[in-house]
Amino acid sequence: MLRNFKLATLRALKTSGVFDLVAASRWRQNRLLILCYHGTALEDEHQWRPALYVDPRVLEQRLEMLKQGGYAVLALGEGLQRLQAGTLPPRSVAITFDDGTYDFYSRAYPLLKQYGFPVTVYQTTYYMDHPRPVFSLICSYMLWKRRGVVIHDGKELGLAGPLDLRTEAARHRVVRGLIERAEREDRTGLQKDELAAQLARLLEIDYEALVQKRILQIMNPQELQEIARDGVDIQLHTHRHRTPEDEAQFRREIRDNRERIEAVACTRPVHFCYPAGVYRSKFFDWLAQEQVVSATTCDAGLASAGSRSLLIPRYIDNQFRTPIEFESWLSGVGALLVFRQAASQTYIPIET
Numbered sequence: 001m002l003r004n005f006k007l008a009t010l011r012a013l014k015t016s017g018v019f020d021l022v023a024a025s026r027w028r029q030n031r032l033l034i035l036c037y038h039g040t041a042l043e044d045e046h047q048w049r050p051a052l053y054v055d056p057r058v059l060e061q062r063l064e065m066l067k068q069g070g071y072a073v074l075a076l077g078e079g080l081q082r083l084q085a086g087t088l089p090p091r092s093v094a095i096t097f098d099d100g101t102y103d104f105y106s107r108a109y110p111l112l113k114q115y116g117f118p119v120t121v122y123q124t125t126y127y128m129d130h131p132r133p134v135f136s137l138i139c140s141y142m143l144w145k146r147r148g149v150v151i152h153d154g155k156e157l158g159l160a161g162p163l164d165l166r167t168e169a170a171r172h173r174v175v176r177g178l179i180e181r182a183e184r185e186d187r188t189g190l191q192k193d194e195l196a197a198q199l200a201r202l203l204e205i206d207y208e209a210l211v212q213k214r215i216l217q218i219m220n221p222q223e224l225q226e227i228a229r230d231g232v233d234i235q236l237h238t239h240r241h242r243t244p245e246d247e248a249q250f251r252r253e254i255r256d257n258r259e260r261i262e263a264v265a266c267t268r269p270v271h272f273c274y275p276a277g278v279y280r281s282k283f284f285d286w287l288a289q290e291q292v293v294s295a296t297t298c299d300a301g302l303a304s305a306g307s308r309s310l311l312i313p314r315y316i317d318n319q320f321r322t323p324i325e326f327e328s329w330l331s332g333v334g335a336l337l338v339f340r341q342a343a344s345q346t347y348i349p350i351e352t
């Protein structure tokens, strides 16, 4: 109901010329819209996790809207600098992708290149050197593939009772059980991958075929190097996609992440994005000490000169957004209406 009301409001505002008025305003010119994407589906990942994945056709439609609407797509660093200097061109936008998955390399990047738009990838690096699917995600994906089924007994996987795969909440409990087991047994990445393969056997899924397709995998060093050479901006997202509460561990995440990016992409990353959008005030000092100059969140908003440099808002685009919602954010109307303050964080973050 609220959603219908929202969409009707947006349509009325567009028809009456408010979108154009706001897009051309001084207010909008002094703001940078930073778009946030995660994955671009290789197959059906956008149906499994619409908040995390987009259909490549949706991504292409968005890029076309940016082009047709005359938006100035800037590199993130340039956009942030010009935001501070007050020299942004009208309708400024920056495009960011979190995590640096293989599907960025094979699906999203070719489209971005076709449109000639600069892009920033916030790269998490642990899985870069472990060419296997991200454990928590592949378990969730395989369980979704068998949705509707109840597996008689989970004993084989070390889980008590039957495995109910009929609802998202029940499947989530199974994933949690597997993650907890892996943590309890202090499994290495490879040992966790064996557990995922075991789950696949129980679900009668060809695990090796999924691995070959590179579904839910991070880019490997060769791929990252190739796109970096091609001009893709590679920035920080922690090594293991986590933000420990302990200072030494937190700063180690930044350092390990930076070290791997420097070694592979041959650039020094200084921009950061909070994994899963989670931030604490104590992180700000730690980030500053690691010479991080900006940090983006998953909180919805347009960046202004008044935004704190380590709390820069973005707009998460995903499979749920309709074209008019997306357009409302490009124009600035979406941010002015703010139907919802923070972005939904219903996805499971990558855990190593």
Ligand SMILES: [Zn+2]
Pocket: 098, 099, 237, 241, 274, 275, 276, 350
């Ligand atoms: Zn992430």
